[in-house]
Amino acid sequence: MPNYFGIRHLSPNGAFNIRRKLDELKPKVVLIESPSDFTSFIPEFSNKEVKPPFAILAFTSEKPIKTVIVPFAIYSPEYQAVLWCNENKVECRFIDLPSDIVISLELSLDEKIKELDSKDKDDKSIDGGVKYNFKYRSIYDLLEKKYGSHETFWEANIEHTNNQDDNYFEAVNSYGAELRSVDYLNNLSNSNNNKNNFDFANNYIRESYMKAQILEVLDNNKKISEEDIVILTGAFHTEGLKLDNKGVTPMTKKELASLNKLVKANKTVTQKTLMPYSYFKLSKQAGYGAGNNAPNYYHMLWNAINNSDLDSIGIEYLTSIAREMREEGHNASSAQVIDAVKLSKSLAYLNNREYPTLLDLQDACLTCFGEGELGSIAKARTITEIGTTIGYLPDGMSNTSIQQDFNNNIDDLKLRTYTTITTNEVSLDLRENIHVKSEKSAFLDLNRSFFLHRLKTLGVHFCSQILHSQDSASFREKWNLQWSTEVEIELVESSLLGDTIERASIQFMRNSIEEDTSISNISKQILNSFLCGLPEALSEFIVIFQMETIESKDFIGFANCIDNLMNIINYGNLRKMSKSNLESTINMLETLYQKVILMLDDNLSCDDSQVKAMIKAIDIIDKLTIDFESIDNKQWLSILDNITDNLNINQFLAGYSTALLLEKGFYTPEDVEKKIIFHLSSSIDGKITANWLEGFCMKNRYQLILNLNIWKYLDKYISGLGEEDFKRVVLFLRRAFTKFSSSEKDSIVDNLKELWGVNIANSEINTTITKQELEVFKNLASIIDDEYDFDNI
């Protein structure tokens, strides 16, 4: 019988034990569960420059892009087995289904499942069929309930077994066998679940193929006996691959041919490459074998097992946490490390574990370092558990799917001619081109825009947008395109974020939001996802925005976000936005509107440096109430109305609101006249009056100039001021009127002439300021300089 070794993928103890067993057995052939079309890559694993983690990657170049990724870390049993074979010059082969069959099966099955599922929905009678009492729960759920997490179960029972005899393999094999029988029951009891049935079938096909591969090795080389072979697979498959297990028959040539026929029918062609991987990415991949949640911790475990010192792992973990916390400026002493080590051991003891597991260490860390809360320890934990390790492959070894995807897009979007080392300008018209027949060409420029925005997001310097002035039409975009070797490198780096430009750019935005949850950043990414034509990301970010910004009091940030959303909604049709996305954007806009108008009150007492931003925010909200019918503008008008007489807020804003309401027809000129009289009353501080006037003039000079009555009151007001008061007020008044144009000033002079009943040339009054006068102003300004910034007098 061949030597079967079931392992858990990404298992440090498995990696250690398989090397030990290989040394002991000295097999002639080692067969490993990985796509067989990657066997030719085996020598590359031992290249001196290759640094794990890396992955083998197969991908289709035609849409829909499908991938097969198998990552390897230093503690992968498969990786260590390959290294052993290369070191000992022993034949090594991958024996799982080739990647094109894997992808082709997946494509066909997906389609079939969809078809069957929709049929099941129509055909209600199926529900009335046989019901099984055995209520299946995922094995992971069961373990989760009993052990807190299935990882903890694995770690305690498999990673911490002592490494004598075959303890590790015995533990893994019995687990694999149990898993297999649960899977079998599961299949029986869920025969109505189409996806489940196909998963079951898929496993059978794989095992059948692997079995045929084992027999092929034996048949082709008579010198090799069964005992000379080591077979390394996930523990689940061990039972199925045993040559005497009649439950799984080896795949016949005819069966293989029919699979290959399927590949042809689906036109599945896969490209194969190695790609650098990172611990971060490994930690993000869910599911059995595809990743593991704490790669750096498992790396520590690998070192500890190699040093036969499992006791040290808790100390290493907790010291690392303490170090990282100190780096961040938190308190974390060696005394706390000691307490945490003691607690973790005590927790392990309470659960009958020989060594603390990661869960015990995490809880000890939470209790002793975090005061029961995750906040202060979160970052230290991420660094310690996930780590920042990135794999490396020498130049030229990698041909990633994202590079392929880039080239496909360039061809698809007819951009090849622009892909030169000199700069080319492209001008895009995003509107539908009605002179062409196919939809693809009708929206060619729009799709180009999406693609270029995605590259821009990823920081791939192939393109840069030429921003044009505000007034030019929004359906035009101009870009500069230029190819360079840096672009190639940036593309490969992006491959760590995703297999295609599209997925990578989504991931990039997600990461950005994860790092910076400020309103402005999330709002920026919402706009970005819109520009990139990524509707799923857009709706995802809208949800995140609502989650993250609830406590925020950043009024101006919210207003700017409203501006972004209005842009999205306005250009939604042009950029072919979906109806549901449009609705959720409008919904968010309405929610934000409620929020900002409730917040406005608290922000009105801002200091003068914020006035500009506040006025911009008020304009945005006002524009919103005008442009969107669904927004109830009554509330807005009444809030503005309350502002205008409020003397406790920044008076620029009060004046501005008055002008705004006048412009909107909410106030009549008579109303405004009353407000002006009120603000010119002698009991009000001169600064308030002048600021109010300046705010008013920002919006509507014309109304001010036209109304002769106002000038009458203003004249009366100024002549009524005492000398001291005049000195103060004249500066503010001057400032309020500096921005008036000379023709506007002329009209004022006309008003004054009429009021005073004089008839002289305008130039007599409307003169440029003399040096002498300027000196006087400057002196005045210096007296009250501490109150106000008069630099621009």
Added chain:
Amino acid sequence: MSEIQRQSAENLFQKEINALIKAEKNPVPTGWKMSPRSVYTYIVGGKAGRTIITPKYIGANRLVEIAISTLVTDRSLLLIGEPGTAKSWLSEHLTAAINGDSTKVIQGTAGTTEENIRYTWNYALLIAKGPSDEALIKSPIFNAMESGSIARVEEISRCASEVQDALISILSEKRISIPELSKEVPAQKGFSVIATANTRDKGVNDMSSALKRRFNIVVLPSPASIEQEMEIVKTRVEQLSNSLDLNAKIPNDDVVEKVCTIFREFRDGITLDKKQKIKQPSGVLSTAEAISILANSMALAGSFGKGEVTNYDLASALQGAIVKDESSDSKIFLEYLENVMKKREGDWEELYKECKKLNSGVK
């Protein structure tokens, strides 16, 4: 039946404790009555021989493990949580199981003095005979040190900071000195302290980080699921209405669910479907408070209404519970009403209208 209004945990569950001690198979730490695993069974429920052990603390079993493990390592334990998260309950049962004695308690108040933590004197004897062992009155902590058992300090954050500081030296030195008698009393093995503290109540003294460092801190959460919380609320409201003669029908599940939903959403700062974040009001909306507002609306309905809790009764009770600090809370509630409750499907509309009416007057 006993005449005692409230029995201590070890008396109430004497049978279970005895059964666990009898069925003990694991090593028992010095000063303990049973092994850590048996303590765990006592708290979360299980079996000892043939005796069924009822669960005392439902929900986060892992936290119970951490609490027990902490006490095994001779560190002190600090249970932190919002009001109504069963902190004192857990601390009482832990000491009942570990020592068979949950009565060495210091109640932390603003009036607690250092003497309450250490020792004080019988002044008549002190004046008559001078300082002597006889005249010494030992604090519960002093007693716990001498007997190698666990003392409890309730509401530690209500004590003034100098009183909290008195604990620091006791916890790090594990001994009390009595200069008047020129002697020092070392703690016996098994001595520890379980303290409880409230995080969200206002008017609480902050704990110094020096003191915090001497504790392993476990944060007790609010009930994990709405179903769990509804169950707790329903049982308690029923008990309350019986003992208080509220003359109103027990609110049906629908009403309980509404209250629990609103409370949970405000407490977690997020809607139950996790789609929308919500601002949190200044007050604590604990499970205990949900119970009290339901009882409150029953009282309203019983005394002034038709004997059945209406949306109007509920709205006024909610308004009272949520809006504590006039301007900011009522804005938060209004935002919740407009953005969450109004858009909710089902029969929320009535309640929305009543709440809105009561909350109006806000710009």
